[in-house]
Amino acid sequence: MSLTRDGIAYRVACDLPEGSYVNLGIGIPTLVSGYIPAGKDVFFHSENGILGMGALAQPGHEDPDLINAGKQYVTLNPGASFFDHPTSFSMIRGGHINFAVLGALEVAANGDMANWRTPGEKVPGVGGAMDLAFGAKNVLVTMTHVTNKGKPKILNKCSLPLTAPHCVKRIYTDMAVVDVTPEGLVLREFAPGLDPQTVQSKTEAPLRVAADCKEMNVPPKFHAAQPTT
Amino acid sequence: MSLTRDGIAYRVACDLPEGSYVNLGIGIPTLVSGYIPAGKDVFFHSENGILGMGALAQPGHEDPDLINAGKQYVTLNPGASFFDHPTSFSMIRGGHINFAVLGALEVAANGDMANWRTPGEKVPGVGGAMDLAFGAKNVLVTMTHVTNKGKPKILNKCSLPLTAPHCVKRIYTDMAVVDVTPEGLVLREFAPGLDPQTVQSKTEAPLRVAADCKEMNVPPKFHAAQPTT
């Protein structure tokens, strides 16, 4: 068993406290905003100059001047604001964003993260990911636990060029929730039907199993029979 | 003969071209805005965050939130804008202000200027003068030609702490208009009734007399019998 992509997003959403300012990267992170309960004030930041972004725009209701950093048409929540790029990255680099939820290709046991350049990728592109990885108060990673070839993505050491060293605080995958601590990786939760041994077998870096490690509490609709890719 | 303080300001105003962005220091410079002819677009900047400042507010019509950098109540012209201090000093330091008109205590032959600290002054204060002296595209100085003790203020070398080295482009006094050039000071104009020799006698640094040096064209109401202090 494992979680669907939406299941990973749901699990992240559970951890975002009321009042937090959050930037969502592209991919699985984008799905997180859909799982914030109504009435819970969580403020979404888009690096192209929006704070208080709402859901994606409904077809036919798109405004050409209102896009997120992934170039999707979005909506605004009450209390939103617009600003320019320097101000937007003051928010990011200045540590005002409480949580950056980013996709990653690799995370190392010491919190190093790589997400901006794969070996096969011929044209590099870094966007705002590096500023987020360096600047956000807490960097949360969402990713599949293994590559589509079945190789672990949580490693002793990253093989790809780093986005930022020592930046990741917590990793959410289809199989587990793992904390990065000064003493190494700590397994907090495993997906329904899995167990710590199975998670470790898919993880290159050693995992300490937390004393209160438990099965994730995620509704069945987010359970997947196969590992997520 | 010499010019009144308003005469000095009038003479400066004649030189400000249409479309220029101008910051006026306190003292004589403040008077300059009163002598821009109606219909000539000259834009006054105040470092506390105003572009397009108008005349001083009439008594009884002051707005407590609308002051200039000298803390005087002012008005706005159509097309004005408000902004914060970082943006205001981006305008100054970034070379966007075409003319800074500043009072000075001393100017040297090489364009060095001193206006922020007198020897007797026990509490120093620099304000925005230093950013203006370094940042404005053209620094114009207005001052009396000599101190109230009759000593020259245009010197071979400044004796007071510098506001900025090599910054002054042109000096306007009650006696003369003097340009700072790579080859030294050049006398452009002298006050009505004076002559180049008299101006030189009140000036420590040597003045070259421009080939087209002439008497200033300033209305009689701005003429003064005594040197201005």
Place this chain on the structure above:
Amino acid sequence: MVNKTLATVTEAVAPVFDGATILLGGFGDPGLPGQILEALRLQGAKNLTVVHNGSGGGTHSLGGLIHDGKVKKLIASFPSNPGNQSFQERYLKGEVELELVPQGTLAERIRAAGSGLGGFFTPTGAGTDLAAGKESRVIDGREMIFERALHADFAFVRAYRGDRLGNLNYRMAMRNFNVPMCTAAKHVVAEVDELVPVGSIDPENVHTPGIFVDHVVQVARHPEYLKITTEGR
């Protein structure tokens, strides 16, 4: 539901501790948090480092804090206005320290702190007494000096309108140092003329987004700051 509003300025200043560094907004009266300043004076914290463009009025506003001996150090650009007797008396007696910073450099150092930058190179001051002891280098043919980011524990500002999410809107010349100051302190409080419902401030006209603000308190302007006066502050 997030609610950043406070009922009183007393609550606003309660966390201020001895030895704290405070960014004090305003340039002249516009944007000066006059009620918070009076509350801070009563609150009693001492050995404060205050960052402000000037040095306050005679015995009110920042001048009052200095008069009471609560300020150890002032970081300012123009503390020499003739009206600033409290500062000037204590400064001349050696009872308050002064770090003099050109106005643009002061604003930029605060912005740098709020933006996560370590510092910057500026031409302002190069070759003058204010460059003494500072690193310098030539960039693009111009001598520049290095200036460090200026962080603080608290920022206190006044805005025109605010909402419970901390969004602020300023009126006319109120923006001044307040916009960068709100970004550069650990704890930021704004006193406002009017607390308005969320959504009342046009998203295009939020000058300080709520992310930078911890608390908002609606309070009438301090009577001292409604006087039409030509006295320096």
Place this chain on the structure above:
Amino acid sequence: MVNKTLATVTEAVAPVFDGATILLGGFGDPGLPGQILEALRLQGAKNLTVVHNGSGGGTHSLGGLIHDGKVKKLIASFPSNPGNQSFQERYLKGEVELELVPQGTLAERIRAAGSGLGGFFTPTGAGTDLAAGKESRVIDGREMIFERALHADFAFVRAYRGDRLGNLNYRMAMRNFNVPMCTAAKHVVAEVDELVPVGSIDPENVHTPGIFVDHVVQVARHPEYLKITTEGR
């Protein structure tokens, strides 16, 4: 009477010379000066250095300029969007140079240029491949790298409303890079949806004051930029 308006985008791009450095505004479509880009393509200047967040669409917008071989170098943060074929083909053939800059650093380098600063120290990139060859130092316990101001000959942006004095107002997410770009070039032109009389833009809501702008041209949005699309630009 100052009048910064131009009648056509052809006039807007007339001064562009071979080898010029151009700041190109917009992030995605909002704020992208699509009509000026098409005029620039016809104008013929070559060996251009273009500064833009991405690398443009397929064969329109910046992609068109690159497709035509007019761009020698691109300074960008995210040129790798799958839709950017023109850039990617030429880049892989070695026909266009790339300077890759993190998005926040790119915005800040442009702002530094417009603000007269020589450069700044930022944590972003320290210890990564993008720090290669860059000066670094530890500030407040954190490793930071030095980034230089990024100046340009021209800046082209799109705004929502403009007046004859060059004041600009943006709508929603149009502000992005346009605000700093207008400050950092010798010659700045904005295309606008609507040219309005002086005084129509509330002084509180002028996002780019006219001091930063040389010319304003009213022109309908390029049809390509009104398409609702999910394709990357």
